Amino acid sequence: xxxxxxxxxxxxxxxxxxxxxxxxxxxxxxxxxxxxxxxxxxxxxxxxxxxxxxxxxxxxxxxxxxxxxxxxxxxxxxxxxxxxxxxxxxxxxxxxxxxxxxxxxxxxxxxxxxxxxxxxxxxxxxxxxxxxxxxxxxxxxxxxxxxxxxxxxxxxxxxxxxxxxxxxxxxxxxxxxxxxxxxxxxxxxxxxxxxxxxxxxxxxxxxxxxxxxxxxxxxxxxxxxxxxxxxxxx
Amino acid sequence: xxxxxxxxxxxxxxxxxxxxxxxxxxxxxxxxxxxxxxxxxxxxxxxxxxxxxxxxxxxxxxxxxxxxxxxxxxxxxxxxxxxxxxxxxxxxxxxxxxxxxxxxxxxxxxxxxxxxxxxxxxxxxxxxxxxxxxxxxxxxxxxxxxxxxxxxxxxxxxxxxxxxxxxxxxxxxxxxxxxxxxxxxxxxxxxxxxxxxxxxxxxxxxxxxxxxxxxxxxxxxxxxxxxxxxxxxxxxxxxxxxxxxxxxxxxxxxxxxxxxxxxxxxxxxxxxxxxxxxxxxxxxxxxxxxxxxxxxxxxxxxxxxxxxxxxxxxxxxxxxxxxxxxxxxxxxxxxxxxxxxxxxxxxxxxxxxxxxxxxxxxxxxxxxxxxxxxxxxxxxxxxxxxxxxxxxxxxxxxxxxxxxxxxxxx
Ligand SMILES: Nc1ncnc2c1ncn2[C@@H]1O[C@H](COP(=O)(O)OP(=O)(O)OP(=O)(O)O)[C@@H](O)[C@H]1O
Ligand SMILES: [Mg+2]
Numbered sequence: 244x245x246x247x248x249x250x251x252x253x254x255x256x257x258x259x260x261x262x263x264x265x266x267x268x269x270x271x272x273x274x275x276x277x278x279x280x281x282x283x284x285x286x287x288x289x290x291x292x293x294x295x296x297x298x299x300x301x302x303x304x305x306x307x308x309x310x311x312x313x314x315x316x317x318x319x320x321x322x323x324x325x326x327x328x329x330x331x332x333x334x335x336x337x338x339x340x341x342x343x344x345x346x347x348x349x350x351x352x353x354x355x356x357x358x359x360x361x362x363x364x365x366x367x368x369x370x371x372x373x374x375x376x377x378x379x380x381x382x383x384x385x386x387x388x389x390x391x392x393x394x395x396x397x398x399x400x401x402x403x404x405x406x407x408x409x410x411x412x413x414x415x416x417x418x419x420x421x422x423x424x425x426x427x428x429x430x431x432x433x434x435x436x437x438x439x440x441x442x443x444x445x446x447x448x449x450x451x452x453x454x455x456x457x458x459x460x461x462x463x464x465x466x467x468x469x470x471x472x473x474x475x476x477x
Numbered sequence: 478x479x480x481x482x483x484x485x486x487x488x489x490x491x492x493x494x495x496x497x498x499x500x501x502x503x504x505x506x507x508x509x510x511x512x513x514x515x516x517x518x519x520x521x522x523x524x525x526x527x528x529x530x531x532x533x534x535x536x537x538x539x540x541x542x543x544x545x546x547x548x549x550x551x552x553x554x555x556x557x558x559x560x561x562x563x564x565x566x567x568x569x570x571x572x573x574x575x576x577x578x579x580x581x582x583x584x585x586x587x588x589x590x591x592x593x594x595x596x597x598x599x600x601x602x603x604x605x606x607x608x609x610x611x612x613x614x615x616x617x618x619x620x621x622x623x624x625x626x627x628x629x630x631x632x633x634x635x636x637x638x639x640x641x642x643x644x645x646x647x648x649x650x651x652x653x654x655x656x657x658x659x660x661x662x663x664x665x666x667x668x669x670x671x672x673x674x675x676x677x678x679x680x681x682x683x684x685x686x687x688x689x690x691x692x693x694x695x696x697x698x699x700x701x702x703x704x705x706x707x708x709x710x711x712x713x714x715x716x717x718x719x720x721x722x723x724x725x726x727x728x729x730x731x732x733x734x735x736x737x738x739x740x741x742x743x744x745x746x747x748x749x750x751x752x753x754x755x756x757x758x759x760x761x762x763x764x765x766x767x768x769x770x771x772x773x774x775x776x777x778x779x780x781x782x783x784x785x786x787x788x789x790x791x792x793x794x795x796x797x798x799x800x801x802x803x804x805x806x807x808x809x810x811x812x813x814x815x816x817x818x819x820x821x822x823x824x825x826x827x828x829x830x831x832x833x834x835x836x837x838x839x840x841x842x843x844x845x846x847x848x849x850x851x852x853x854x855x856x857x858x859x860x861x862x863x864x865x866x867x868x869x870x871x872x873x874x875x876x877x878x879x880x881x882x883x884x885x886x887x
Contacts, residue, residue: 319805323802323803326800326802334884338884341794351801354479355798357480
């Protein structure tokens with residue numbers, strides 16, 4: 244059974260009397276442990292697809308099954324539980340809580356997972372150590388560089404040990420060098436068995452992945468295995 | 478839902494982040510609660526004082542005043558034409574079966590001079606029955622007698638305050654000589670301490686002389702009319718209504734008032750006056766407390782307003798929390814607890830401020846203060862309730878945000 248199964252998924256936005264299909268009859272299967280890049284021109288539906296896979300949004304038509312669980316028809320609370328247990332998000336704009344330390348930002352999903360405080364703190368420390376921020380735990384977002392903020396966000400995404408991490412243009416706000424370190428982190432995650440899907444505009448960033456999806460006008464126009472591993476450090 | 482402590486921690490932190498704003502928002506609640514506490518404490522104090530007056534004066538005491546009620550009889554007949562005669566007094570004493578005893582009481586504020594001091598006090602002219610009516614004991618000396626009355630002797634009985642002002646604290650005044658309006662008097666008795674009256678005046682700041690002497694030497698002739706009031710006691714506290722009826726009937730006959738005409742005197746029982754006064758006080762303090770309650774509600778609207786601003790400002794934060802898996806209920810609780818904390822802290826400060834303000838006012842104006850714990854608890858509960866009620870709408874608004882929209886919010 245695939246981790247992600249999208250069947251005939253459409254997302255239609257209605258504004259006034261014009262309908263806009265952000266996704267049109269998308270079918271997609273993703274196995275556990277895959278490392279996927281999603282590309283496509285602006286407005287092609289990449290973010291929409293990620294949001295649906297990430298249970299932040301619901302498809303207008305079609306079915307979505309995550310790890311055997313049908314997502315359509317779940318209420319807001321149930322979707323929140325799935326996001327909490329199964330999915331880690333990394334956003335282009337980092338989305339860390341302002342005026343809050345790196346450590347507390349990483350603890351956030353565990354608060355809602357009802358992890359006891361001591362355990363929470365321990366796991367948050369480990370996650371920050373893993374992304375190389377052992378010496379920045381008490382820094383707030385404004386005291387961190389963009390790359391460091393994105394690494395805090397990655398720590399937050401992986402700290403609940405979700406099977407799936409989704410990143411919507413994680414390097415969009417970062418320079419080339421920092422982008423590389425962030426991508427290295429993501430590809431390291433995949434080695435621990437976590438499924439990672441990310442959106443990017445840049446071909447050299449997309450090249451980190453093993454599978455490439457290209458979207459155009461809400462449809463998957465290309466889906467190919469790219470067996471390159473060249474950019475990974477040996 | 479996440480744990481209560483976790484939610485409370487979140488709420489506190491959000492408030493601490495914006496201390497000035499939190500304080501200003503809570504100010505509405507603070508003022509509202511303080512006003513409620515202060516008003517009720519002063520109102521209850523006034524009621525307690527009236528009750529004291531009732532007990533101090535005696536529950537079976539009545540006063541007959543010149544002039545009708547509508548002419549301000551309640552003010553003691555001062556300024557109104559005297560209508561009560563010595564004949565009326567005798568009739569009341571002899572012909573009203575439910576009257577135990579009666580006494581006239583005239584007053585004059587005048588300086589009293591001892592060898593060492595001068596003190597302006599109220600000199601009363603009355604008969605020995607008065608002390609019996611008021612249940613007012615002589616602690617040293619003999620007090621006024623019928624012989625003093627019939628002989629118009631220059632004997633005087635003094636209250637504790639007058640004694641200490643004229644002769645010093647603790648000095649026995651019996652046998653001492655004082656001068657009132659050029660005439661010398663000998664002090665024959667000192668009264669037991671009575672304390673403040675219901676109106677707040679010191680009842681021990683008084684001198685009593687025989688009515689006959691008062692009439693002749695202070696008032697300048699006794700005359701036909703009593704320039705003052707008649708005090709009387711009923712045979713029992715239950716008989717006060719009967720006494721009122723008997724005295725009214727008697728005096729109407731004496732004064733030859735035709736059927737349908739208004740009385741030219743008024744009979745009031747102390748219990749009735751106290752009742753009327755405490756009814757007024759209750760109404761007044763209820764009115765003030767309800768105004769204060771309105772300000773508490775206005776304070777609640779302030780809380781709602783700031784919580785709405787806060788929800789809007791923190792839309793992105795809410796989006797982040799929802800994205801990492803917060804339940805809508807968690808978000809609701811977070812904002813509700815914040816509003817509740819704000820209101821509860823406001824309530825606690827308000828209680829402290831209200832008690833403080835009440836103490837200050839009562840010290841300033843000599844009012845008594847009664848702080849009822851049940852009112853304090855009630856005020857705290859109401860402010861908490863205000864927090865929850867007015868926090869609910871903003872909190873629901875926060876909980877209903879769509880995660881994607883919230884994350885995109887700039
Ligand atoms: N809430 C919305 N209401 C209406 N239309 C929307 C909404 N969200 C997205 N769209 C439309 O859906 C289409 C797909 O948007 P989406 O954000 O998925 O594109 P994208 O591929 O992520 O683009 P970009 O690379 O610029 O981020 C766009 O045409 C967009 O205008
Ligand atoms: Mg996008």
